[in-house]
Amino acid sequence: MVFQTIAWLLLEPKTTLYSPRFSQVSASVYYEMFSFWVQPQVVLVLGHIKYLVLDSMPEDAAKRTGDLKETKKLLRLTVRSFDDVRLTQLYQTATKTQIVEVFVDMEHTRQRLLSALRGGISVINKRTLLDDAFATLEEAQQSTDEDEAIKLYMEAERGFEKAELLTDDRSRELLKARRADLQQTIIKKFVKNKNVVNEKLNACNAVAPSVTTQTNVESFKLITARLDELRRFSAQQKAQVPPIDLTARLALLNNREIGPAPREDDLVERLRRLKGDNASSESGSSFQNVTFPGISAIDNIIEQVEDELMLGITDETSEFEHLIVVPLDIDASNMLVF
DSSP: OOEEEEEEEEEEOOOSSOOOEEEEEEEEEEEEOOTTOSSOEEEEEETTEEEEEEEEEEEOHHHHHTOTTOOOEEEEEEEEEHHHHHHHHHHTOOOOOEEEEEEESSHHHHHHHHHHHTTTOOSSOHHHHHHHHHHHHHHHHHOOOHHHHHHHHHHHHHHHHHHTTOSOHHHHHHHHHHHHHHHHHHHHHHHHHHHHHHHHHHHHHHHHHHHHHHHHHHHHHHHHHHHHHHHHHHHHHHHSOOOOSHHHHHHHHTTOOOOOOOOHHHHHHHHHHHHOTTOOHHHHHHHHTOOOTTOOHHHHHHHHHHHHHHHTOOTTGGGGTTOOOOOTTOOGGGSOOO
16 A cells, blocks of 8 residues: 545535535555556555546646635546456457546645655655755754744654655655654653643742732631621620619619519608608508509509609618519509508
């Protein structure tokens, strides 16, 4: 097998509504000796069909497909099918020839296919091709820029690949060995560049964590200070004793503890003293007959204590040390009349 690639056959050129339609096939070229020819013949295999190639020449693919943007490259081949060749030899008839149009992906592929179809005679000067490849290789070896050197090595490798179409088998083997060495060199250059890039990235990443750590420490300090403020505020709120009701508020004002309420007799006696020490017992009895509609017992007690505080009476205050809250569900009409 001299050469092998992927090719396309045109099924339908471009129309107003549709792009060109192609059929993809495998293409391979090899040489074969026949009994009725002295020299080996060039055989082209397209898919499952074999042809004897008589002539080959490049053509304009855009003109053939009708698409000015067509990027494929066209080869126009004059061929004979194997079936026609056998019939010609069997019946001694005239040989039929036909035209086959083969499209390939790029110009480099077309040049290699043309070289193989023409029996190893390249369409370009082989000597010039080899000289250019070696000159590019020397330039790559002298380059100090790694990226530029890689590009030159790859270009030299492509030049040696094109030169492999030489008919001399020994030269082909030498060129393959040269290409293998170039490929190893290119791989080493790529790995070296990758390591350099990784070292730079690691250096950048080594600086970044220090900045991140400092930022995290500052954020932690702010959060800690905020938590301390919240704890102090919570302690202050717990230290404050909210007033439960009026009795508790009054006990806090007098710096006294809440205790049981005084007896009714003590309250009557205190009220008598508020009215005056010379008040007769009749006034006390008249007070006992006085009723206060709509006023509860607790309201009377609160008013009495407020009057006492206004008058500045501080004696016998121990009687209120056991003050308790009178239930609010006591009906005013069922109160005891003093």
